[in-house]
Amino acid sequence: MSSADGAMPGRRVRLAEPVVRAANVLVLIVLWEAGARLTAGSFVIAAPSAIVAHIAENAGLLWRALLATSSAAAQGFVWGNLAGIALALVAVLVPRSERVLSTLALLVFCLPLVATGPILRVLYGPGTGPQITLAALAVYYTTFLPVLVGLRAAPRDWLDLVRSYGHGRLTLLGLVRLPASLPYLTAGLQIAAPAAFLGAMVGEFTGAERGLGVLTVRALRALDLPATWSIAVIAAGVSMLAFWAVGAIGRRLDLAPPQILLAPPVDHRRHPLGVVAAPILALLVAVALWQVLMDLFALSPFFAKRPGDVLAFVLTGPAAAEHRAVLLSAMGETLAYAVPGYLAGLALGVGLTAALTLAPRLAAVTLPVSVALRSIPIIATAPVIIWALGRGATGTIAVVAVMIFFPTLVACLHGVMRTPRSVHDVFASYDAGPFRRLVDAQLPAMLPAFFASARMAIPAAILAVTTAEWLATGRGIGALMATTASTSNYGMLWSSIALIGLAALVAHGAVAAVERAVLVRTSAEQLAR
Amino acid sequence: MKLIQPNRRLFLGGAAALGASAMLSARARAQEAVNFQLSWLHSVQFGGSYIALDKGYWAEEDLAVTLLPGGPNAPVEPPVVAGTALVGISAADYTAAAVNQGAPFRIIGVAMQKNPFTIASLPENPVNEPADLVGKRIGMALANMPVLEALCSINGVDVGEIEVVPTQYDPAPLVQGQVDCLLCWLTDLPVAMEIQGLEPVTMLLADFGYAVHSQTYIATEDTLANRREDLVGLMRGEVRGWEDYLADTDAAAELTVEMFPDAGLDLETQKLQAARQVPLMFSDLTEDRGFGWFTDETVAANVETLELLGNPVSPDLWDLSILEEAHG
Numbered sequence: 001m002s003s004a005d006g007a008m009p010g011r012r013v014r015l016a017e018p019v020v021r022a023a024n025v026l027v028l029i030v031l032w033e034a035g036a037r038l039t040a041g042s043f044v045i046a047a048p049s050a051i052v053a054h055i056a057e058n059a060g061l062l063w064r065a066l067l068a069t070s071s072a073a074a075q076g077f078v079w080g081n082l083a084g085i086a087l088a089l090v091a092v093l094v095p096r097s098e099r100v101l102s103t104l105a106l107l108v109f110c111l112p113l114v115a116t117g118p119i120l121r122v123l124y125g126p127g128t129g130p131q132i133t134l135a136a137l138a139v140y141y142t143t144f145l146p147v148l149v150g151l152r153a154a155p156r157d158w159l160d161l162v163r164s165y166g167h168g169r170l171t172l173l174g175l176v177r178l179p180a181s182l183p184y185l186t187a188g189l190q191i192a193a194p195a196a197f198l199g200a201m202v203g204e205f206t207g208a209e210r211g212l213g214v215l216t217v218r219a220l221r222a223l224d225l226p227a228t229w230s231i232a233v234i235a236a237g238v239s240m241l242a243f244w245a246v247g248a249i250g251r252r253l254d255l256a257p258p259q260i261l262l263a264p265p266v267d268h269r270r271h272p273l274g275v276v277a278a279p280i281l282a283l284l285v286a287v288a289l290w291q292v293l294m295d296l297f298a299l300s301p302f303f304a305k306r307p308g309d310v311l312a313f314v315l316t317g318p319a320a321a322e323h324r325a326v327l328l329s330a331m332g333e334t335l336a337y338a339v340p341g342y343l344a345g346l347a348l349g350v351g352l353t354a355a356l357t358l359a360p361r362l363a364a365v366t367l368p369v370s371v372a373l374r375s376i377p378i379i380a381t382a383p384v385i386i387w388a389l390g391r392g393a394t395g396t397i398a399v400v401a402v403m404i405f406f407p408t409l410v411a412c413l414h415g416v417m418r419t420p421r422s423v424h425d426v427f428a429s430y431d432a433g434p435f436r437r438l439v440d441a442q443l444p445a446m447l448p449a450f451f452a453s454a455r456m457a458i459p460a461a462i463l464a465v466t467t468a469e470w471l472a473t474g475r476g477i478g479a480l481m482a483t484t485a486s487t488s489n490y491g492m493l494w495s496s497i498a499l500i501g502l503a504a505l506v507a508h509g510a511v512a513a514v515e516r517a518v519l520v521r522t523s524a525e526q527l528a529r
Numbered sequence: 530m531k532l533i534q535p536n537r538r539l540f541l542g543g544a545a546a547l548g549a550s551a552m553l554s555a556r557a558r559a560q561e562a563v564n565f566q567l568s569w570l571h572s573v574q575f576g577g578s579y580i581a582l583d584k585g586y587w588a589e590e591d592l593a594v595t596l597l598p599g600g601p602n603a604p605v606e607p608p609v610v611a612g613t614a615l616v617g618i619s620a621a622d623y624t625a626a627a628v629n630q631g632a633p634f635r636i637i638g639v640a641m642q643k644n645p646f647t648i649a650s651l652p653e654n655p656v657n658e659p660a661d662l663v664g665k666r667i668g669m670a671l672a673n674m675p676v677l678e679a680l681c682s683i684n685g686v687d688v689g690e691i692e693v694v695p696t697q698y699d700p701a702p703l704v705q706g707q708v709d710c711l712l713c714w715l716t717d718l719p720v721a722m723e724i725q726g727l728e729p730v731t732m733l734l735a736d737f738g739y740a741v742h743s744q745t746y747i748a749t750e751d752t753l754a755n756r757r758e759d760l761v762g763l764m765r766g767e768v769r770g771w772e773d774y775l776a777d778t779d780a781a782a783e784l785t786v787e788m789f790p791d792a793g794l795d796l797e798t799q800k801l802q803a804a805r806q807v808p809l810m811f812s813d814l815t816e817d818r819g820f821g822w823f824t825d826e827t828v829a830a831n832v833e834t835l836e837l838l839g840n841p842v843s844p845d846l847w848d849l850s851i852l853e854e855a856h857g
Contacts, residue, residue, distance in 0.1 A: 043704045064791050117602035122611045126564070126597050207603035210791035214570060217601060218793045220699045222721040227793070302632050303607040474671035474695025483672040485604045488627035 021364060044384060046229035054226035055234075061215075066234060068211040072128050073200035076135020081192055083136065084143030085185070092151045092177060093169055102144075103282030103505065104289070109141040109459045110504045112466060114481050115497055117206040118303055131203030131211070138199030139192035141459065142407055143185070145452040146414075150184025151177040153418070153448065186250025187414035187449070191407045191456075193242035194371055197235060232381075236372035243371050279505060286501075305494035313491040323492065326480070327499055334465055334476035335503070337393060341400025342461040346454055348401055349408025357416050357442055358434050370406045396468045403464035404457040411456070415449025416442045444522050451515040458507045462500055560593040563759055566614035568744070569599045571789040573803040574716065575618070576781035577640075577820075579788050581770030590762030606632055609747055615756065616763055620644075621742040621831050622676075625840035633750040635848040638764055638821035640744035640771070643735040643809045646676055649703065649719045650710040655730040659684035659737055668696035668708035676734070677712060679837040683738040703729075716806045724798050735809075740830035741838075742823065743809075753848065764821065764855040771820045775811055778803035819856045823847055 029048050036047035046054075055062060087105055091098040113134070120130035154176045162172050204213030212231050219227035287307045294304045301309065314324050352370075356363050373381065385402065389395040419442045427437045469478030477496050484493040567575050578596060581587055587594045597614060599605060605617040606627045616637070619627075624634050648667070650656040656665065659680060669677065674693070681688040696702045696711070700718045703711045704727065711718060719729045746767070748760055774781045782799035814822055828847045835842055 041704075043701050058793075061791065061793055065793075068791070113602050118604055118607040121603060122608055122613050125613055126595060202602075205600045205602040207598050207600045209571070209598060209789070214600070214791075215793045217570060220697070220701075221717055222795070222798065223700045223704065223718075223725050224721075300607070300610045302610045302627075302630065303604075474693075479671050479695070482670075485602075486623060486626070486672045488604075488606055488623070488630040488632060490630065 024365070043223055043225055046225040050226040051230050051233055054230045058227075058230075062212075062230065062234060065210055065212045065215050065231075066238070068128075068208075069131075069197070069200050069204070069213065070238065072131035072203065072211070073135050073197045075128075075132045076137075076200055076203075077139060077192060077196040079132065080136030080139035080196065081143045081189060084140040084188065084192075085147055087140070087144045088147040088151060088181075089173070091148055093173065098148075099278035100282040100285055102148075103279060103508070104286055105141055105144055106455075106459065106504055106508055107286050107501045109137070110462055110501050111137075111497065112463070112481060112500070113202060113205070114485055115493055118485075119299060120203075121206045122299070122303075123297060126207075126209075128208070130206045131200045131208060131213075134203035134206075135196040135199035138195045138202075142191045142195060142456050143188035145456055146184040146188040146191075146411060146449065147181050149448050149452045150181030152180075153184065154180040182253050183250065183414060183418065184449070186246065186253070187411050189246045189250070190243050191410050193246055194239035194406075197239050197242070201235065232372075240368055240371045243367075279509065283505070303488075303490045305490050307498075309491060310495050310498050313495050323495065326492070327477075327495055330475075330477040330480045330496075331499055331503065334469065334478065337396045337468070337473075337476070338400060338461050338465040340393075341397040341465060342404065342457060344397060345401035345404035345461065346408055346457060348405040349453065350412055350450065352405070352409050353412035353416060353446065354438060354443070356413065357438055370409055373402050373406060392473075396465065396473055399468040400461050400464040404460045407456050407460065408450070408453040411449045411453035412446050415446030418449070419445040447518060447522050451511065451519065454511050454515070455508060458504055458511065462504060466500075560588070561591055561759060562593045562595070563615040563763065564595050564597050564608070564613060565763065566597045566605050566608050566617035567599050568605050568618040568620075571596075571598050571785070571792045572794060573778075573782050573785040573799040574744075574806065576778070576785055576803055577767060577771030577774040579770070579784055580773045580781060581766035583784055583788065584770070584773070586766035586769045587762065590766055592759065592762045592766065594763065594766070605747070606634075609634070609749060612749075612752075615752060615759060616746050616748050619745050619747045621745055622835060622838055622840060624745060624747050625835045625838075625842045625846065628842060628846060629840055634747045634846070635750060635753055636742070636745045636823075636846055637748055637753070637760060637848055637851040638746035638767070639742040639823045639827075640746070640767075640821060641742065641806070641809045642812045642814065642823075642827070643733065644739055644741045644743045645714040645716055645806070645809055646673075646734040646739065646741075646743075647713060647715040647719065648710050648732045648734070649700075649713055649722070649729045650732075651703065652728055652730055654709050656710045656732050657730065658732065659686045661732075662686060662710070663690040665709040666692045666694050666707075667710050667712060668694045668702045669712035670698060671695045673712055675838045676739070679834060680734055680737065680739050682837055683834075715809065716802050720798060720802045720805060723801065724795070738834075740827070740834045742827070742831055746821070748851075753851070757851070757854075760851045761854045764851050768820045768855055771810070774803075775807065778807060819852070821852055822856075823849065 032045070033047045033049060036045040036050070039045055040047075087101055091101050116134065116137070117130065120133055124130055124133075151173075158176045159172060162175055167175075201211065201213035201216065204211040205217065208214055212235060216228065216231050218224075219231060291306050291308075294306055305313075312320070314320055314327065317323070352366060356366060381399075381402070385395060385398050389398050423441045423445075424437070427441055432440075465476070466478030466481065469476040470482040473479070477500065481493055481496050484490060484496075565578070567578070575596070582594060582596065597608070599618075605614075605619050606623065608614040609617040609619075610627075610632050618640070619634075619636075620641075621636065621639075624636055628634050648656045648662070650665075654665075656662055662681075663686060667677065671693070677691070677693070678688050680686075681691070694702070694708050696708065698713065698718075700711065700713075700722050702708045704722070713719070715731055715733055719731050722729045746764065752760060779800050782796060782803045785799055785803075786794045786796050811820075814824065814827070818824075825844070828844045831847075832842060832844055
């Protein structure tokens with residue numbers, strides 16, 4: 001043993017935390033720079049030095065584009081979240097409406113850009129209307145679901161107490177449910193921040209004068225790597241800022257510590273008719289809205305096909321059998337990638353949650369990367385993923401997993417934090433290890449949030465797989481929908497949308513069944529009506 | 530085409546001579562607002578239109594034209610069908626597909642006489658003619674499969690011998706070696722590669738029998754019947770703008786960059802693109818008859834190629850009456 005080691009046992013100089021972090025970042029940047037220089041000939045990675053130079057040279061242009069996109073994203077963020085919260089409030093105040101509402105919310109969320117883009121552009125004309133609407137559409141569902149979970153995450157005895165004083169649902173909402181929902185709202189808003197930014201960027205693809213989305217398209221086509229990566233870095237940076245700002249505000253508002261949510265067991269034997277009736281009712285409402293809204297806005301049947309047109313296209317029309325065959329084979333190809341990607345993304349989200357719970361320090365590296373992956377438009381990230389993993393199954397499944405693991409991770413992390421203080425104390429008093437605590441306390445506490453994210457991930461997986469099919473594999477229903485715009489085959493487009501909607505409903509039903517079966521044991525408060 | 534100016538004045542003089550009522554109605558429709566839907570993001574691709582706007586050629590026609598940019602998710606046909614846009618920039622194949630789906634379109638002018646579709650490759654492994662495609666990997670959007678099939682069919686090449694790789698529309702897959710060649714427009718990806726210091730080999734499909742008018746002006750039958758004056762005014766401004774463009778493509782590029790400071794355009798790229806699209810847009814035919822012109826022969830060649838593309842149309846899809854009036 002050397003004297004230096006022995007001289008000051010236990011007093012080894014510990015570098016200050018910020019210094020360690022700065023060193024980590026520096027190492028990452030050096031590696032990035034080296035990687036970029038080594039692969040310069042293949043035009044995949046831009047070096048940090050080139051990115052900095054590009055941003056400095058084009059500061060004015062990028063700043064104006066950032067302002068344009070952020071302004072649309074911020075407006076969409078506000079409208080979308082207000083809509084999500086309002087939907088969740090209605091669902092709790094009028095419990096009978098919940099299944100229809102959540103089904104409708106899911107179906108609207110599944111509408112692909114290739115269908116909504118032209119319609120929004122025709123409705124709004126020139127301007128930022130479509131960008132704001134698409135940003136709002138990108139966030140309302142991921143806020144609706146966690147808030148709904150949060151509004152129910154109130155102790156049963158509190159609810160009973162307020163009821164016993166003769167107060168109604170509104171008082172219950174104000175005194176108990178709303179405070180209980182705040183942490184879940186924070187999770188929803190954190191997921192929404194990058195999504196709104198991405199939605200606004202993608203909205204610019206419908207024909208905008210300015211913005212980061214416009215510059216992305218330009219840069220990709222011009223093989224302008226520093227420009228592409230600069231925009232990606234800016235989009236990721238803004239999203240991270242928004243993510244942390246929302247999180248910080250949320251922590252200040254979250255005054256009530258998590259409680260043990262004891263709820264009486266729920267009778268989970270449901271009337272067989274009820275299981276089928278609610279989705280069918282929701283479907284009927286959706287079809288009626290589809291028809292009525294298109295008629296109300298007098299959208300031309302050339303590109304805005306009605307339910308009747310779709311029925312004729314796939315069932316009664318002259319070439320219906322042929323159309324069905326094309327649709328079903330495309331759907332089969334899509335599901336072959338979407339299902340593994342969906343499961344991989346969920347597993348990755350939960351796995352990372354567990355890892356971060358056991359080793360919180362990892363969060364410093366993992367969260368920024370996760371936010372970045374979620375906020376950069378998939379048309380910019382997909383080429384890099386595909387270059388690395390190929391155009392086969394691996395690449396596509398990876399694109400899907402990347403798109404859905406982030407909302408899962410955020411929701412699950414918040415879920416873990418809902419572990420009641422007193423449960424932690426029990427584990428501490430028995431000197432249980434962190435792993436034991438994770439499996440027996442934190443993961444069960446996380447389950448309602450996990451199932452909310454498993455529902456959110458259904459439309460996200462559909463979006464991701466169809467985008468990857470459009471950009472990379474050229475197979476499946478994504479490629480089919482992408483070609484409909486250039487061939488004006490809007491009958492096929494709306495039939496694809498209807499089929500995707502049905503698939504999402506079935507998947508949602510399956511997740512809901514598993515959710516009921518699990519939560520009836522672990523979190524009965526979520527099932528009480 | 531110096532004749533247009535006096536003709537226009539003569540026309541206005543004639544209108545004035547018709548009396549006060551005609552003048553009043555002309556006044557009443559002073560600066561009719563119309564939307565003109567472009568097919569892509571702003572760039573010198575639409576340089577002639579920017580000149581028309583900048584020099585007030587449309588204002589002289591009592592039109593207040595708003596140029597609507599396109600984008601990856603902004604098909605041209607819906608806003609034209611819906612009436613949001615008076616005229617849109619489409620292409621004969623897109624228009625034919627839309628017409629076969631029930632859209633009431635007519636093509637009233639042709640900006641690109643030669644189709645800009647090109648096969649771009651690298652000098653080490655070049656594609657100079659369709660036969661060179663055999664055994665190669667071609668990167669393209671699957672939506673363009675009919676284009677490749679038509680080219681092969683015209684030139685007797687077995688399309689099954691070509692490996693099609695679906696790619697996004699950017700040059701990276703070619704440069705990275707994921708594919709041997711790309712199906713793209715002569716005026717964008719090859720220009721971008723050249724600016725990046727690469728020397729792509731290009732094979733224009735139009736030189737191998739692929740006759741499809743591109744950057745075509747479309748309007749609905751209803752507009753043609755009821756808003757002829759606006760259509761003629763719009764096309765007259767286009768004709769004048771594109772004639773100025775031909776006279777000085779560098780000036781057109783400079784105007785484009787100046788008018789759209791937020792579009793992220795690079796002046797050198799725009800100048801090169803502006804020069805590259807001249808041979809596609811101007812020919813002996815346009816020199817003879819004027820910008821945008823088409824004849825029974827060019828229409829017949831288009832009908833033949835469109836048939837191969839699976840979109841049979843009648844020559845009636847093309848309507849020369851607006852151009853005839855615009856060229857006066």
